[in-house]
Amino acid sequence: MSKRSVLLAVVVLLVAWQALALALRSSVLPDPAVVLAAFAGGLRGPLGIHIIVSGWRLVAGMILAVGSAVPLGLILGQSRRLDSLIAPLIYITYPVPKIVLLPVMVMLLGIGDVSKVCLIALILFFQILVVVRDASHSVRPELLYSVRSLGASKWQILRFVYIPACLPATLTALRVGTGTAVAVLYLAESFATRSGLGFYIMDTWQVFDYPMMYSAVVAMSAIGFTIYVLLDQLEKRVCHWVQAGK
């Protein structure tokens, strides 16, 4: 996707927002100019701090999910026996909406960052685990034979075959999971906490500070968008062959 088309989409969104604001003529939906001014002013105040807190929770959750799901997915993908033992557990727990565990997480891990980071990690963990395991399963035996015949050890096969084979699927899962992670972060931060954009949206809503509430909404969307774009760029940079094959 070109920068120009992204810019055009932003302009279309702003025009639609402006048109809706003019049509409604309500303080519940302020003009985009008013919100953007509040956003710019808020960056030097509490909004900036809440952005940093939410951004850190999101990134930490993603790192924790990748760090735990990728190794386990690689192990399960290479061991049919282990996978047959663990697969029923994944099958049962994967569809469970993890957000319902939020109160349990807060009780077990406290109201600080840890419970929120762990909840995001838990949700992404299953998405990444399943794609990494399936990508490992789908490595052709002929490819393994040919690399083994060159004298590769188990570690070298992991490094040269399995990890690159799983990389595109992992980055795609992370990219797709970003939207879910931001939504979960909002819910987690709107519950038993006094920091983060989720809290700030609820807080400003309760005092009818709509321009600042929308600023926080824009900030949350911007965090999700930035992570999505960074992952997209990372995928293009480290997975050249995927583009080359198209």
Add this chain to the structure above:
Amino acid sequence: MIEVHDLSFAYPNHPLVFQSFGWRVERGEHWAIIGPSGCGKTTLLYLLAGLRRPVAGRIVVDGQPLEKPRPTIGLILQDYGLLPWATALGNVELGLELRQMGGKVRRAVARRWLEDLGLASHGGHYPAQLSGGQRQRVAIARTLALDPHVLLMDEPFSSLDALTRESLQNLVVALSHDADLTTVLVTHNIEEAVFLGKRILVMGQPPIDKAYLLENPLARSLDYRGKEAFHRNCEEVRRRVGESGT
């Protein structure tokens, strides 16, 4: 020299493919193995490559029991076995990298092999960007860069068009002559077996305890395809394969 003593092999929960099978390949010999589908040709090649272990008997290479893939035994597969995520140069470098050869030296070696095989301008291309013939030449370069004594080939040209197949058959003859290689070719193509195999092993239905041997001393000369002996031997192999398949 390769010695196969009383070899028995079966895949888990399957009947025997080989039963007390014996065979001997002298250094510098050029063998072709042919037989009906599912007779165990590829299995024999994987056993010789050290990728599978016999359930009984043993394989001895240069006086040493074969227990795992050896640096001196190269394997070329029908589907090339190239890493999709590595360029042609990266693929040729792979075996050298696995053997801890320094970056500059291995790159120079890989470039030289790509040049020798007419792929100098394709070093930066991924396998998906190469034709079938080019991919197979990359696979040959990758194997020969490791300076093997024995070259095992599993239907290496079966997915290529007739002209590319002939040019690669001629290339294999030239390269194996230059490098003083022992070659073992598995193929289902009778003309290919007769052109490349000075000794042709015709396998029957499993479990295999012995195989028919056809001497073909005129093989591997470039004008052999036009000689009467070539066609006579093709007929003989065709008849033997037909008999063994029933």
